Amino acid sequence: MRSVRDFTAGVGFFLQGFGWVARNGRWWAFGLIPALIAFAVYVVALIFLGRNASDVAEFLTPFADSWSWRELFRTLVGIALFFGGLALAVITFTAVTLAIGEPFYEKLSAAVDALEDEHEQPWWRTLPRSIRDSLVTLFYVLLFTIPLFFLGFIPVVGQTVVPVLGAAVSGFFLTVELTTLSMERRGMARKERFALLRANKASALGFGVAVFVLFLVPLVSVIAMPAAVAGAALLVRTRLASVA
Structure with missing residues (x-):
């Protein structure tokens, strides 16, 4: 029961983030700039993948050349590749946007969560570390999502259990990325943050799954990105820092 309450509270922090940026429209507009840049890059990449998914599927399945139903099979593989690319885009969108807009989001996070004793460093010093941490996080994401991708081809399980597990994994690691700013400002290293x-798994999942589901909707990821950063700062300040 407590886990359910904590999960719901995690979702609530994301909603509080929306409330904060709605009351501070200047910060919302400020946080949209890097999100729009990253979104444009991902749109181009996904259009390219969509146009070439069938060719990639054919290249990956030479063993199906003699099958009578190879066209149907490769169409399904192409669709799976596109949706796998879409899921990967959702997972990595936050990391890429934070890397592009680190100076923007550091200021936004500081505005939401003011600290008396802040471990502040110039963004050009923290950027390499942030990129390295994001690559480590991506490694862990792929460690889970690649097996889930292949499990998705299993009838029934692939259409029911796997999407739920995928959303949970993606949600947790989105929370990892989004809370990094607030935790780094407290001087916490990557191992401490993890x-x-x-x-606080339930809170982290509630927050991250809410972000993940909204980020699946085109353009919503751009609009919601500043709110996600604000919500993560509130989550760290209210729920996580109390047990640090």
Whole structure:
């Protein structure tokens, strides 16, 4: 029962983030700039993938050349590749946007969550570390999502259990990315941040799954990005920092 309450509270922090940026429209507009840049890059990449998915599917399935139903099979593989690319885009959108807009989102996070004792460093010093941490996070994401991708071809399980697990994995790691700013401002290293989030799994999942589901909707990811950063700052300040 407590886990359900914590999960719901995690979703609530995302909604609080929307409330904060809605009351502070200047910060919302400020946070949209890097999100729009990243979104344009992803749109081009997904259009390219969509146009070439069938060719990629044919290249990956030479063993199906003699099958009578190879066209149907390759169409399904192409669709799976596109949706896999879409899911990967959702997962990596946050990391790429934060990397592009780190100076923007550091200021936004600081405006939401003011600290008396802040471990502040110039963005050009923190950027390489942020990119390295994002690559480590991406490694863990792929460690889970690649097996889930292949499990998705299993009838029934692939259409029911796998999407739920995928949303949970993606949601958790989105929370990892979004809370990094607030935790780094508290001087917390990557291992400490992971440990803290694992100790608050339900809250982390509630927040991250809400972000993940909204980020699946085109353009919503851009509009919601500043709210996600604000909500993550509130989550760290209210729920996570109390047990640090």
